Amino acid sequence: MTFARQIAAVATVGLMSWSAAAQTTWEMPTPYPEAEFHTKNIHMFVEEVEQLTGSELKINVHSGQSLFKHPEIKRAVQTGQVPIAEMMIANLLNEDPIFGVDAVPFLATSYDEAKKLWEAQRPYVEQRMEKQGLRLLYAVPWPGQGFYSKKPIESLDDLKGLKFRTYNAVTASMAERMGAVPTIVEAVEIPQAFSAGIVDAMVTSAATGARTKAWDFAKYFYDINAWMPKNMVFVSERAWRQLSDAEREALEKAAVAAEERGWQMSEEVTASSLQELTDGGITVEEGSAELREQLREIGMAMAADWEKSAGEDGAALLQEYRK
Numbered sequence: 001m002t003f004a005r006q007i008a009a010v011a012t013v014g015l016m017s018w019s020a021a022a023q024t025t026w027e028m029p030t031p032y033p034e035a036e037f038h039t040k041n042i043h044m045f046v047e048e049v050e051q052l053t054g055s056e057l058k059i060n061v062h063s064g065q066s067l068f069k070h071p072e073i074k075r076a077v078q079t080g081q082v083p084i085a086e087m088m089i090a091n092l093l094n095e096d097p098i099f100g101v102d103a104v105p106f107l108a109t110s111y112d113e114a115k116k117l118w119e120a121q122r123p124y125v126e127q128r129m130e131k132q133g134l135r136l137l138y139a140v141p142w143p144g145q146g147f148y149s150k151k152p153i154e155s156l157d158d159l160k161g162l163k164f165r166t167y168n169a170v171t172a173s174m175a176e177r178m179g180a181v182p183t184i185v186e187a188v189e190i191p192q193a194f195s196a197g198i199v200d201a202m203v204t205s206a207a208t209g210a211r212t213k214a215w216d217f218a219k220y221f222y223d224i225n226a227w228m229p230k231n232m233v234f235v236s237e238r239a240w241r242q243l244s245d246a247e248r249e250a251l252e253k254a255a256v257a258a259e260e261r262g263w264q265m266s267e268e269v270t271a272s273s274l275q276e277l278t279d280g281g282i283t284v285e286e287g288s289a290e291l292r293e294q295l296r297e298i299g300m301a302m303a304a305d306w307e308k309s310a311g312e313d314g315a316a317l318l319q320e321y322r323k
Helices: 003-022 037-052 070-079 097-103 112-131 169-177 189-193 207-210 237-241 245-279 289-321
Strands: 024-029 057-062 084-088 134-141 145-149 162-167 181-184 201-205 220-222 229-236 282-283
Touching: 003 024, 024 181, 024 237, 037 057, 037 134, 037 229, 037 245, 070 084, 070 134, 070 229, 084 282, 097 112, 097 169, 112 134, 112 229, 134 237, 134 245, 162 169, 162 189, 169 181, 169 201, 181 282, 201 207, 207 245, 229 237, 245 282, 245 289
Parallel strands: 024 057, 024 084, 162 181, 162 201, 220 282
Antiparallel strands: 084 229, 134 229, 145 201, 145 220
16 A cells, blocks of 8 residues: 555544544434324434534434333433433423323313314423423424223213223322223333223223234224323433534424424324224224213313313413414
8 A cells, every 4th residue: 555545544544534524423312102193203204403513413223112111201300311202292291281281081072172282382381391401303293182991881881990091190190080090001011001900991092002902902992082191202402502503593483394294293293193993893882972071071170170270371371372
């Protein structure tokens, strides 16, 4: 090798080393499996971030609670164990009622209403997260929540004493008001929980039911469209500040696109999931008039309780939403 070629080789190695050092790699936990539309949207989000930054910011997605359990995720970001993550906003209800307004039954029962509620809620969520050293990027709703059961549910009498799968404080409170026994089970554990007799019924979306092949363990789905809770993607403020201006701009741009795309995906998944449940052999119903009226009364009581617990901010949020 000539001297000139040796110099060129050393320069190339040096450039490669500098490029490797310049690249930032983030690990991102999410509690949901690869098949879930939220996770698919996240993959598109991180691909766009990598593309916009010329691969200078790379995000590795760890789905299905493979890195942290759902209840551990927010703390993991706050303590710097990971810089970015996804979780359900309403799971933070015990921390502050503002986080749980989208899980109040029958407050927002359509995508248009859910979008208006998010516009009213978002500033309050951002304020609270900012105080904790966190930055919200985007949020996407689940399809409307409904009931899955092994046996028909004509009224609340049919739910009394049943072990009812819940996933946060609001759903647990609703189960108790219905006379059921609230049982916390994460989405990835639903089929096993039904098979083992840990739960007899659950409240979740048509999308989750289709993904978990609910027809293997349930016979009925009541499409009551009770509420539309959202997942959020957020980052550590400390990690955010370590990025370049271009990288931050790329994250924000990709987040805007992910939120818009995610809402559209949610609507599409609703329609396809209901059809998939029907094709799988599940009886899909809207629920009897008696059941819906009983649930509406529970929802009104829970909305009033939420407003009291949320104080002035809660009242202002609802006032803005109801304009």
